[in-house]
Amino acid sequence: MHFFDIVRLSFRTIASYKLRSALTSLGLIIGIAAVIILTSLGRGLHTFVIAEFTQFGTNIIGIHPGKKSTFGISGATMNTVRPLSMADAAALAKLAGVVAVVPVVQGNARVETDNKQRRSNVIGAGDAVPQVWKIRPALGRFLPSGEDANPRTFAVLGDKLATELFGQTSPLGKRVRIGTDRYRVIGVMEKKGQMLGFDMDDTVYIPAGKALEMFDRESLMEIDLLYGNNVTVAALQKNITNLLTARHGGEDFTLITQNQMLESMDSVLNILTLAVAVLGGISLLVGSVGIITIMTIAASERVSEIGLLRAIGAERDIIFKLFLFEALTLSAVGGVIGVIAGIGVVGLISILVPALPAELAWAYVAAAFLLSLLIGIVSGVIPAMKAARLDPLQALHSE
Structure with a gap:
């Protein structure tokens, strides 16, 4: 069986189980959209705060009374200022x-x-x-x-x-x-x-x-x-x-450069953006569990189909590729729809709530989509291995 035959059969199988396929992809769609929306808000906040600080320029040194650092002894600050x-x-x-x-x-x-x-x-x-x-x-x-x-x-x-x-x-x-x-x-x-x-x-x-x-x-x-x-x-x-x-x-004074302040603020805001991305990633994790569950059930329900394919000469690696590609296709479709939905929501936020800073973080958008493909590969491996190990005579007999 050629690669394009596997692709065609995978799409036919997904199309035959429309509701199951839609529900399987839904978890990924929500997860990816959540990652894009949250990271866009985090990136927008990052840009807004940095712009607020840099509107006064960057060649500035602030001198403040009192020494902010200590000298190795707890509470040992300058006594006279x-x-x-x-x-x-x-x-x-x-x-x-x-x-x-x-x-x-x-x-x-x-x-x-x-x-x-x-x-x-x-x-x-x-x-x-x-x-x-x-x-x-x-x-x-x-x-x-x-x-x-x-x-x-x-x-x-x-x-x-x-x-x-x-x-x-x-x-x-x-x-x-x-x-x-x-x-x-x-x-x-x-x-x-x-x-x-x-x-x-x-x-x-x-x-x-x-x-x-x-x-x-x-x-x-x-x-x-x-x-x-x-x-x-x-x-x-x-x-x-x-x-x-x-x-x-x-x-008895402290010097703070504008660049130091910007670097510290940039570091904090990058961590904040990463934190909200992790929160959105939890939804992706839930979606991956859904794909594993659905594909495992599918392998159990399609025992006779697997037996027939094995009986007409399909090798174990063909069965493995078939189930793996189905999971990967569901993840890819869910990833594309999730990306489109996330970008659309961010656009609506910018139009309806212009005061709320939102800026697409394209690195996180790409990472979310690639993660959806990885989830498809990982979640498809176990069901695919299970399907490929089935004995053709036992599979046909179960019918």
């Missing part, structure tokens, strides 16, 4: 390779006009925010330079906050009360949206020195440093460490 100061930020700005520096203080306060008020995020920063954070004023200008020593009461509103307080009226030159001081609005930032739940548009920017006074803080919460593309990060980190160690008398 000098605050990060505006003077530290000014000194860092003079380092070779540093393009701009932003001192950062963050809090929450009530922002009031003559007849409206709203609690909002307050960010104390320097004039280099547009350059470092890649966010620019849509109206007016950002905080001026030279506000470190004697900061003036200037404020720049986020797009949403400006709309909430002033509607369609231009807020430039208007006064708002933030905390106990009145600030003059000199600019409105462009729309930026949310970053990991933090609404950049519902924010007011004031000089960092004023924010330190408002929130009664001694230390800056962070200093963001932008460096050039031709700078070696390791060398710059060493220079920053040497400078701040000399100023503070010890290494």
